[in-house]
Amino acid sequence: MDLLIPSLLLIVGLAGLSYGADFLIRGAVSASRLIGISPFIIGLTVVAWGTSAPEVVVTVGAALGGVPDVAVGNVIGSNITNVLLIGGLTALVLPLCCAPATVRRDGAILVVATLFVLALAYIGGFLPRWAGGLLLLAMVVHTIVIFRFGNEEAVEDAPDVAWGWGLASISLFGGLAILVVGGQAFIYGAVELAEAIRVPEAVIGATVVAIGTSLPELFASLAAARQGHRDVVIGNIIGSNLTNIMLVLGLVAFISPLPVADELYHSSLLLFGVTSILLVGILVAGKSIGRWIGIGFLLAFAAYLYFSLLI
Numbered sequence: 001m002d003l004l005i006p007s008l009l010l011i012v013g014l015a016g017l018s019y020g021a022d023f024l025i026r027g028a029v030s031a032s033r034l035i036g037i038s039p040f041i042i043g044l045t046v047v048a049w050g051t052s053a054p055e056v057v058v059t060v061g062a063a064l065g066g067v068p069d070v071a072v073g074n075v076i077g078s079n080i081t082n083v084l085l086i087g088g089l090t091a092l093v094l095p096l097c098c099a100p101a102t103v104r105r106d107g108a109i110l111v112v113a114t115l116f117v118l119a120l121a122y123i124g125g126f127l128p129r130w131a132g133g134l135l136l137l138a139m140v141v142h143t144i145v146i147f148r149f150g151n152e153e154a155v156e157d158a159p160d161v162a163w164g165w166g167l168a169s170i171s172l173f174g175g176l177a178i179l180v181v182g183g184q185a186f187i188y189g190a191v192e193l194a195e196a197i198r199v200p201e202a203v204i205g206a207t208v209v210a211i212g213t214s215l216p217e218l219f220a221s222l223a224a225a226r227q228g229h230r231d232v233v234i235g236n237i238i239g240s241n242l243t244n245i246m247l248v249l250g251l252v253a254f255i256s257p258l259p260v261a262d263e264l265y266h267s268s269l270l271l272f273g274v275t276s277i278l279l280v281g282i283l284v285a286g287k288s289i290g291r292w293i294g295i296g297f298l299l300a301f302a303a304y305l306y307f308s309l310l311i
Contacts, residue, residue, distance in 0.1 A: 020177070
């Protein structure tokens with residue numbers, strides 16, 4: 001009986017994620033057409049920021065609640081999940097590709113930010129307050145650059161959605177709200193179940209919580225793939241990983257220096273770096289992430305979960 005409510009929340013959360021994602025993508029793509037900016041930029045910003053809201057809430061709450069292991073593990077695990085699970089599943093629905101120029105700038109920033117966090121983790125074992133401030137500043141500058149030069153980027157054409165401002169706004173913000181609430185319901189149920197089987201906090205953060213907080217990105221990306229908006233999918237994955245590093249880790253580290261748990265050094269930190277660099281490398285090289293690469297991503301994600309839970 002103690003696990004009945006968490007189990008019900010898992011089911012309700014999944015339903016909210018599914019319906020909210022569909023409305024969010026339809027509203028976001030409609031808004032991009034009305035504003036006159038590319039769907040890639042919408043995916044990189046509005047969709048990525050909205051679907052990263054659970055990471056912000058969970059990570060900041062974990063750090064302030066005295067469980068920094070969950071905070072750091074959540075961001076590291078979320079970025080791994082975004083590439084391997086979300087990229088892998090969406091590639092099974094729709095091959096992911098774009099013009100190299102589309103992702104070159106934002107991809108390079110993601111690689112630099114990822115290497116910066118890795119360097120601090122391996123050299124000092126923690127993320128200092130000054131690093132958090134630097135990451136937040138980078139987030140502000142990057143956002144300004146996106147909207148200043150976003151219209152100059154060429155992206156692949158996607159199906160138009162003939163909605164006006166009223167319906168687009170309701171669909172965008174209503175879908176986002178349903179998505180975030182559904183994600184939070186799922187996370188609560190998943191964490192309660194994980195704690196019941198005595199999984200360590202850092203591992204919960206890097207696996208269960210990370211997957212739970214990445215579910216909005218997953219369902220939004222799958223909805224975008226089903227509707228043929230591959231540029232939104234790519235923008236969402238890159239934008240979510242950037243947001244996790246620069247906004248989420250930056251904010252938490254600026255509030256209080258973040259130690260990196262020993263459990264994360266075995267595989268999570270290394271995979272955190274490899275996955276983002278691999279994703280950017282494939283796209284900048286002009287290659288497509290098709291079904292076979294998608295299957296490879298999913299197998300790598302399954303292996304990551306298996307070995308993480310064994311530690």
